Amino acid sequence: MPIQPVDVAYTAVATAENGRDGRVASDDGNLDVVVNPPKELGGSGAGTNPEQLFAAGYSACFQGALGVVARQAKADISGSTVTAEVGIGKTPDGGFGIKVALTTRIPNVDEATARALVEKAHQVCPYSNATRGNIEVTLTVG
Structure with a gap:
């Protein structure tokens, strides 16, 4: 199926640092979370x-x-x-x-x-x- 054009009404922006073992934050400050791989994938599971x-x-x-x-x-x-x-x-x-x-x-x-x-x-x-x-x-x- 071809990609349909989208008339964008809103754009969310988030930046990750250190990939799956770091931090993700939105540009507006509403989201700022530690990310970490789950234990099943070898991580500590300490973050989301x-x-x-x-x-x-x-x-x-x-x-x-x-x-x-x-x-x-x-x-x-x-x-x-x-x-x-x-x-x-x-x-x-x-x-x-x-x-x-x-x-x-x-x-x-x-x-x-x-x-x-x-x-x-x-x-x-x-x-x-x-x-x-x-x-x-x-x-x-x-």
């Missing part, structure tokens, strides 16, 4: 890591997309949550890759409606659009 940051961003973005499609459908998603699990590991070619599992809970709608909303949100969410065709993303309605 890029996978946690990606999971936080994806879950928040997907929740926002869910809100957009729910308003269009006039569906009540109050009390809903989106949990993103981001896994990292080796790829068959010797590199590294990630995969994502999104679990969405929507207590105030039936399962069929919840599934339809999640599928539509997956088409709207900028993170879903950025990763589509690049990484495995599974959707679960819980």
Whole structure:
């Protein structure tokens, strides 16, 4: 699929120092965190890591997309949550890759409606659009 042009409304800026074993900060000062590889990847696990940051961003973005499609459908998603699990590991070619599992809970709608909303949100969410065709993303309605 060709890259679609984007009329940029906002740009986030963050700078990393020392890669996976250092610090990441946003230019506006709202984010300033120590990053460290998890113990499973040989680090101390003392700070956050890029996978946690990606999971936080994806879950928040997907929740926002869910809100957009729910308003269009006039569906009540109050009390809903989106949990993103981001896994990292080796790829068959010797590199590294990630995969994502999104679990969405929507207590105030039936399962069929919840599934339809999640599928539509997956088409709207900028993170879903950025990763589509690049990484495995599974959707679960819980």
